[in-house]
Every structure is written in structure tokens, then in C-alpha cells.
């Protein structure tokens with residue numbers, strides 16, 4: 491049986507004025523940037539082909555059990571991705587790699603949607619593992635940041651529907667993961683959520699900020715980012731950082747399932763393209779500035795003042811934990 495092929499070739503003029511700054515820094519930079527810019531287009535094309543093949547998705551059994559991420563599909567065809575890196579699901583390179591792979595698995599499986607949650611009873615995710623940033627090996631730090639970018643591209647730009655069942659604290663990178671989903675149900679109680687980077691003496695990258703500005707109002711986001719605000723669950727609901735308060739994890743998952751059910755009668759291609767178009771701008775922005783973003787992160791880590799702030803923050807965390 492023959493298969494249709496679609497060719498989409500791009501020839502870049504690496505000496506064009508717009509490419510010169512990057513080409514002079516790095517070989518093949520112009521080609522890399524062209525490739526990045528083509529990704530949203532190719533994504534839509536892949537989606538269109540995949541949906542044309544099967545309008546009624548058949549959900550394959552999927553159960554991937556890495557040590558750090560548990561991925562299962564329930565009877566309704568919803569993938570449940572559970573982060574399980576004790577004690578606080580801090581996002582180190584290994585956990586990010588597993589999340590990235592699990593997101594690929596969900597995409598391949600054509601699940602009805604995905605719910606992101608945690609195996610900890612009190613922490614959804616403590617955000618980036620600070621030890622990856624403190625006195626880092628630069629090669630590893632580069633891989634760490636690139637993998638974090640990959641995870642964000644795959645989660646924020648996923649064609650499948652996503653929801654977060656936030657069953658505990660969600661600072662910084664934990665908040666980012668949940669905001670990258672389309673819907674958030676958070677367990678009520680003493681938990682907090684927010685982008686608190688400035689409290690650590692670091693600056694949330696632009697794409698973290700963009701993700702927040704597309705979740706809560708620009709005014710609230712600016713105040714929250716500059717003051718390192720950690721929202722209580724009630725405050726988070728009030729400013730729409732979360733969509734619902736749940737009584738416990740099971741309730742949070744049920745609320746996420748109810749959200750995902752809304753898409754049962756919506757043609758999947760129309761839904762996916764609409765989502766991607768709504769999210770296109772921040773995705774394109776990071777695609778075009780991806781290398782610069784990595785370099786900015788690495789130079790940030792080399793800054794002695796940043797290292798000093800991280801050291802003090804780690805000491806404070808350890809003192810608190812020891813009490």
C-alpha cells in the first residue's frame with residue numbers, strides 16, 4: 491500500500507541580516523531557528539493527519555511505570571500522570587526526563603486527556619530541584635534546562651486536553667506545571683501555589699511569566715511575580731489561578747475528569763487547533779529564543795550573587811526541615 495508523503499523543504503539564507511547575529515555565534519543557527527519556527531505548522535499537520543485516520547480514538551492500554559512517574563489510563567480512557575519523587579517532587583533532570591517521555595507516551599496513546607497529580611499527600615511539586623542550580627556542572631545544567639523547556643513545550647502545547655489535580659503545595663516550577671495545563675482543581679487546606687522565584691534571588695524566565703499572564707490577570711501576575719506571592723487556595727480561586735477547590739485528591743481528580751468530559755462532543759481536531767492557536771504566541775516566543783534562554787540560565791548560574799542567594803535559601807530550607 492503506498493503512503494502519501496508531504497514534503498515541506500525550507501532553504502535558509504544564513505547570511506541574511508536577520509540571521510547574522512546568531513550565525514556568527516553558532517554554526518547552523520539559522521537552520522535551527524527555521525526548524526523551530528516550523529514546528530507549530532508541522533504539529534497542526536500531524537494532528538490533521540492523525541485525526542483524519544481515526545476520528546474515534548481507540549485508546550491503547552498504557553501503563554508506564556518509571557521510578558519517578560507513574561502513568562496509567564483509567565477505564566474512561568483518561569491518562570493519569572503521577573509524580574512520585576519523594577520527598578517533595580522537586581524537578582531534577584531525571585524526573586524531567588521521565589515527565590518528558592511520559593508526555594510522549596500520552597500523545598502517542600491518543601488518550602481522552604491527561605490529569606497531572608502527585609503521589610505526595612502534601613506536595614504537588616516543590617518546583618525545580620534547587621540542587622540542580624547550586625554549584626552546578628554546566629553541561630548537566632544545560633541538559634537540565636533544555637529538558638525543562640521540552641517538558642513545557644510538550645505540556646503547554648499538547649494536542650491532548652490536560653488538567654492538574656493539585657493535591658499539595660505548588661511553588662515555582664510546580665505552579666508552572668499546573669498552569670501549563672488547561673484546568674486546575676486544588677485540594678483545600680493550608681497549601682500554597684505561586685511563582686516565588688524572586689524570593690530565591692532569581693528571576694522567573696519570560697515563558698514562566700507568559701504562562702502566568704495567560705492564567706491570571708496581567709495586574710495580578712505582575713504583583714505576584716514581583717512580591718514572590720504564594721497564594722492560599724482561597725486566594726488562588728479568587729484570582730482564577732485555580733478553577734475549583736477540591737476536598738481531597740480523589741475529588742480533585744473527579745473534578746478534572748468532569749472538565750475533560752466537556753470535550754466528548756467537541757471534534758478533537760477543532761479543539762486541538764483552537765488550543766494551539768490560543769497558545770501559539772508564547773510557544774513561538776520560546777522557540778525563537780530557546781538558545782538565548784539556555785545561555786541566560788547558564789550565565790545566571792555563574793553569577794556569584796545568585797549562588798549566594800541559593801545557598802542561603804537551601805540553608806533556610808534545611809533549617810526548617812530539621813525543626
Ligand SMILES: CCCCC/C=C\C/C=C\C/C=C/C(=O)SCCNC(=O)CCNC(=O)[C@H](O)C(C)(C)COP(=O)(O)OP(=O)(O)OC[C@H]1O[C@@H](n2cnc3c(N)ncnc32)[C@H](O)[C@@H]1OP(=O)(O)O
Pocket residue numbers: 577578580612613615616617618619620621659661662663664686687690692693694695696786787790807808810811812
Ligand atoms: C532573566 C533571566 C532569566 C534566566 C533564568 C534564570 C533563572 C531562573 C531559574 C529558575 C526558575 C526557578 C524555578 C523554581 O522552581 S526554583 C524552586 C522553588 N521552590 C521552592 O522555593 C520550594 C521550596 N520548598 C518548600 O517551600 C517546601 O519544601 C515545600 C514544598 C512547601 C514542602 O514543605 P515540607 O515541609 O513538606 O518539606 P520540607 O521543606 O521539610 O522539605 C523536605 C526536603 O526537601 C528539600 N526541598 C524542598 N524543596 C526543594 C527544592 N525545590 N529543591 C530541592 N530540595 C528541596 C528540603 O530541603 C528538605 O530536604 P532535607 O534534606 O532537609 O530533608
